Amino acid sequence: MTMVVTLKEVAERAGVSRSAVSRAFTDGASVSDKMRRKVEKAARELGYSPNALASSLTTGRTKLIGLVSNNFHNPIFLEVFDLFTRGLQDRGLRPLLVNLTDETDPENSVRMLRQYSVDGVVVASSTLPPGFAKAFRDARVPVVHSFGRYSSAPQVHVVGIDNMECGRMAVRELAARGHKKIAFLGGPETATSTQDRLSGFMQEVAQHPKIKAAYSYANAYSFEAGRHEMLRLLEQPNHAEAYFCGDDVLSIGALSAIRERGLSVPDDIGILGLNDMEMSGWENINLTTIHQPIRQIITSSIELMVAMLDEPDRYPEARIFPCSVVERGTLKLITK
Template sequence: MPDPDDTPKVRRATLGDVARRANVSTSAVSRAFTPGGSVSKTTRQKILKAAREVGFQPNVLARSLATGRSHMIALVTNAFGNPFINSVIDVFTTELQDQRLLPLTFNLKGNFDWGEAVNLILQYKVDGVIVASSTVDEVFLERIHDSEIHLIQAFGRYQGDREIDSVFVDNVGGGAQAARELLDRGYRAPGFIGLAPHVSTSRDRQAGFTEVLEAAGITPRIARAERYAYGQGQACALELFRTHPELDAVFCADDLLGLGALDALRHDLGRDVPETGVIGFNGIEATGWSSHPLATFRAEASQVVLNAIDMLTERIEAGRRPREHRIVSARFVERASIRPRPAPDA
């Protein structure tokens, strides 16, 4: 029986192998595999063809030592329990890979020490960080920024004094439209379920919602959840409607809160939905299920993530510049958790 140690070893192809095959210098090969490297299109194509023929794959780690860039981008979130984040990760990883960048994810969910996460990010020498969360501690954002790592906050809006870019959904506009949708359908005593005021998504959605209602002479009742979660929405709806039985609708700052509120109203309180209306926010897949049809605002996660990557790459290339905020619209999706609009007068 042959000794496994006697099995011939397969030698990895090198820059020199590609250079000889393409009849160019090794420096030309190196430039061809370096983003932004100075090499003609014709020569690059010849080198790439030669690389395929000899089975050459560039050593990304070696390249990072030579260029001072790791080409790794970190995605940090504390919302892996929310289905909405799945679409975020999908777009984020696909787009970065298309740009020949390396996605690296960090999970701050639960009791994970964010200080340890900062240390890990620093150890990996990432080129930039996208924080996909509105509930992460702003001290974490500031620690990343102060470590001179390029940083973008997605889906949240940083309120401090650092030059931190952000891209987020039009939460104020969505909250305002939620109020108008309820008023147009005859609801006159809506409530709101959201998170603590320091969470920008919830705060802004509540602000737009409240402004429109107060202009109509209505002050909404408010319930605060600890986090965006189904059970939290269920518990808050029970408390809110038992304390204020006159309420005839509720706008929830997140779909998981909305789905929990929907079940609390239907199954625990015996309310007729849509006579008692429910609206959520984010447009997760479950809101379209026949068992839980929930009117919502569809936040285009792809547009937020693409803008975040674009802003981050601009930061990496240009360095320091004034803080920038970008806002992405959200589209209202009507479903059976609210009354239909009344027919226009004949």
């Protein structure tokens, strides 16, 4: 159909064996310069390029990496996909993108990715349960869980941040600005990132006897969810002075709700986000937020994946990167 040139035809044209052609195209193989030139000439004339899938059959390596996620409504994930695809490409790996939105069962995706013999899988999500990543490990395919839950006994490789510490950091930050009545507006209750941020948040609150804290959840990491939850909160008799939102996009939704109700930020209500996505720095958003070093997380995830390709049974580790507050316009300045 597609008239694709095969190795055999190149061999015939060059008047050499098929193995010779194969060797000319695999570096490190034993080929003389003369032979290589002869083969390359024939290949060029025929427009040949080797079939990566056929060769994977014998080499056992496809250079395909499953990139699975379910965050297609959080703008930070555009940055995530950009960094992942470029990083993988730069190392000669190909991302097979899997959209897990609405998928509750790891089975299907595991099966599918095994059918395509991916060399490894990157699970890029904090809203997918840890069991999802583990399912890949159980199927004996190397897996890195980026933005996953850090645990003292990691079952799979995790690269991300310390979400509990972020929760604590948020409270310290709000406390330093003199807020006495604060709240956590989390993402979906089932997301490990939400759970951990909340638990760090509450842990730190316990250290500040004068601070009153509350919490509630949005049902997704999305603008609409944040807006909806904040509208609900504003209908309650006495809302908090400042909110730590579990994500920037949630924060932006909350900001929208607050302004719609005629309140002003940061004077009436303060907002602290988490992620520091590109958009949060835009002047029309200007969100004070905790920076998550996604560039480093992704680079490190890829390096870890590459290392695992050589050493599949590598002992699992967690790579945790520190976060820090970036000061913009949605939180009052610190009063000294």
